[in-house]
Amino acid sequence: MRLAVIPGDGIGPEVVAEGLKVLRAVAPDVESTPYDLGASRWQRTGELLPDTVLDELRQHDGILLGAIGDPSVPPGILERGLLLRLRFELDHHVNLRPARLFDGVRSPLAGPGAIDMLCVREGTEGPYVGNGGVLRRDTPHEVATEVSLNTAFGVERVVRYAFERAVARPRKHLTLIHKTNVLTHAGSLWSRTVEEVSAEFPEVTVAYQHVDAASMFFVTDPGRFDVIVTDNLFGDIVTDLAAAVTGGIGLAASGNLDASGTNPSMFEPVHGSAPDIAGTGVADPTATVLSVGLLLEHLGRADQARKVNAAVAFDLSTRDPQAPVRTQEVGDRLAALAGG
Amino acid sequence: MRLAVIPGDGIGPEVVAEGLKVLRAVAPDVESTPYDLGASRWQRTGELLPDTVLDELRQHDGILLGAIGDPSVPPGILERGLLLRLRFELDHHVNLRPARLFDGVRSPLAGPGAIDMLCVREGTEGPYVGNGGVLRRDTPHEVATEVSLNTAFGVERVVRYAFERAVARPRKHLTLIHKTNVLTHAGSLWSRTVEEVSAEFPEVTVAYQHVDAASMFFVTDPGRFDVIVTDNLFGDIVTDLAAAVTGGIGLAASGNLDASGTNPSMFEPVHGSAPDIAGTGVADPTATVLSVGLLLEHLGRADQARKVNAAVAFDLSTRDPQAPVRTQEVGDRLAALAGG
């Protein structure tokens, strides 16, 4: 397995080191190549994602990313120039975010019940396309626009992916989240697409929720969700909600997939670079390790993925929730469990 | 006080009847005129909001609305043709949604702490403007767009309103919620506007949260929020989250304000028409009564508003949370408390 690794900023390098430790414990054949991208490279060189680096990344089987970002960088530079550019250039149209409440993990909800959902967020369209502008900036007549672009091609492929995942799960249930009563144009395309594709998956039951009502259900009844499919911006919000009710972004893994397999997919913990705790050795690498699990699953290494996920599940169920996290100790434990 | 009343659909008429009962108990001078608008009028006549009705509504000091909607109506018809049309025609640029965890109310959070926030959601711009379209519908080449429009005029007036509310509250804290790192054009206008207006309110401390991170804080630490200002779509989501963590939309009140006073403002419970329980007498009218409190406050009747709010607070703190709600009994109790 040829793996490109982007440790990035803040706690990124620390959690990636542990993720690689666990990966190597189950997949000794990994050849990893580090790429220096992120806030510090931009500050040193002004470079975000040189084309030559992008070309090299394309030559890999997968990419593992730690975290990108630093408060000293103005908003949008690293996001649009690096993180989102990677998603768009590598056609990561499936942004995959599982959210499961593991045994031993405390939810902020009083009665969370069993939570085990898979959010399938569109990754290359919607309000994220960067189609917008400003007219008469800094005058009383300023107008700023943002355009959400949604194509049949783009919606259909992510909806089909979500159905494929749903049909393979015990509950076989899919919820579309949108705001069809207000965003009637995009909403209609999403609704019609779900309806059409559902004909190919008669075993899958389908539900629809407006994003506002859905957000409430994440708090009052998250167990109702199995697979969720939604657009890029709604997905950004509801996947963080899903993470919050299942123990926080310290445990939230994600995959940015080109489901066609043309480009390498990229796996990253959802948490950011957390510069406040960088270097102190207390960042929880579990989300990165779970992202490694997604990487292995995506590459068809189901046995190895299962070992990683089982190690995390066991470790979480036996951790003392009061004890402080030590990044390396967690990595050591998980590597031993997964590899042993 | 000349009040236009739109009972609407489902449980709307039931909760509005109780809201009016409480209103009359504190403000005997109310002259109310009912307007038949909503799903049933549309189904009978095809009419949504005739211009003559709109003209009549304009002649009032305020509008009280119950709920609009029925599953038999395709998504968007009543929303775009009636609810949103009212907001746009009457320039309801401030969508005001307080969220307070009253004593005696159970939150779905394990440790909610004290929650008392005021969400100021923009009401006439953003992705709600209905600017979008569909190209090549029902073909594999379909493209659907939604345009978010944001103007200096529109953002500035709602941001200023939010600061005015923040400075009048004990904590004097304001949080802007947006997604400036992705929606860079609109985000920049919102950020710059908050920065500029903040110079006029040096006592107010200002924070910023991306909407995804903010959504998590609604679950993990809602007590951090005091006044929130945000755009129309983000506001739709986070106000429902705020409602969820403070006991649900059964208690969530809202005001759609033309803060300039040119047009009458409109007050409505956030819950929908709930057709499943319509006619059974179990809908909770408390959100409508709290909306009446907002109406009174908006009309400068602070003493009457206080009586209504105090009645609700007392009643909630003494209600048996297990006992089923009876719509009329709650209305009777609140009217007696507020008027006595």
Ligand SMILES: CC(C)[C@H](C(=O)O)[C@@H](O)C(=O)O
């Ligand atoms: C950093 C940001 C661009 C990104 C997003 O909005 O997609 C992040 O919030 C995420 O969810 O991966």
Ligand SMILES: CC(C)[C@H](C(=O)O)[C@@H](O)C(=O)O
């Ligand atoms: C019914 C719908 C148009 C409305 C909105 O999205 O604003 C509702 O959700 C609300 O929050 O008042």
